[in-house]
Amino acid sequence: MKTLRTFTLSSILVLIALQTSAEAEFQEYPEYAGEVVRIIDGDTLEVAVSIWPGIVATQSIRVRGIQAPEVRRSGCDEEKSWGNEASAQAERLYDLGSTVRLQNVTLGSFAGRVVADVYRWRSDRWLSFADEMVERNMAVEWYPDMPKVPWCLLSKTR
Template identity: 35%
Template structure:
């Protein structure tokens, strides 16, 4: 059974075969340039949103989107300080997105675990919530790979 993220990539790949061919020929991960319009349904945590994306006319799909380039503290961490920082990050992202009726997803690809997509997000006024979260200190830069684990290694 397909997950929403897998389905989105499959459908977009079928609609845009040039993207599929160029990605497979180069051996790179598939990426859809976008933009894809979406509405925020809810904030999941400090680096993930659930959105209603509209990749083509009269079609809407719900998909979890991780904000590219950042990592937020985990809400389910074994460390109380990390959990608290995660709650603050989630609230900060909720505040940033509260009045945003329309967002744009771009540079869309499968996430590391492919239960969601990874994308750059921009508001109608051009602001990037990932950059704002970074500047405010709620998240750290992240480009994939392993994360530090345990309370002693926590940056929060």
Template identity: 40%
Template sequence: MIRSRLKCMVILLLALFWSGQTAALAGRREAIPGPVRASVLRVVDGDTFIAEAHIWPGQRITVSVRIRGVDAPELRSRCAAEKAAARQAKAALQVLLDGGTVWISAISGGKYYGRVLADVETEPGGDVAARLLDAQLVAAYGGGRRVSFVC
């Protein structure tokens, strides 16, 4: 009787664990097409900002957004030249996100340390990633290992 109960508990715990893992994996693959209007609260670095997303009338969430398709120099780099490039990229992103409506779309989760990954556009500026790439302040990024910027 005790062995039977123990076996049932183990099966139940494994089932709960498996369902949680499955839900977590599914959440990484889900995407919200958007666009979702957002207010920028703070620019973190050259490819990430904190936004208040207006998901429903009267409903807002605060979320960290990483811009899809770009990788900015690191502010925490040991290399002085990369730090300087990172400050320049951050300042440029601040200018791009100031002074207009921000729209995020193709919103997904993933490996970005609590951030969502999204396409970002502004009115009237357009595609933020393209503008940062055109200014040569960031590198194109499609996942995988990042490249060193200047050091």
């Protein structure tokens, strides 16, 4: 009887270890494909993602690694204007219905939103949303541990 309990306990521990390992790997390297539904602003878009056959989830995606000026919660007219420019640039790069790849998907700080690396295909390679927006001066590199970008203060130095 003791051997059976030891075997059962050992089997359960092995299964838990395998499951934990599989979950860790999935969380570390998740990748999804989807279609752009709309551009919310210069660093956020809405994407329809096929999560299972016949099941599509539409999700707000915050692009990892950048901060663009706000349109809705702007602190001054200049920020809103820059935010509109960034949104328009994102719309030119990411057409509605275009395919995107989402990598390193994690939960965001706002309910219903996730953070991810976002890429689009251009004839020969995948292009990073974050890199494209920074290269075009529509956003700046930014991570959650950094202070909020003072767009209105920056407008006074322009």
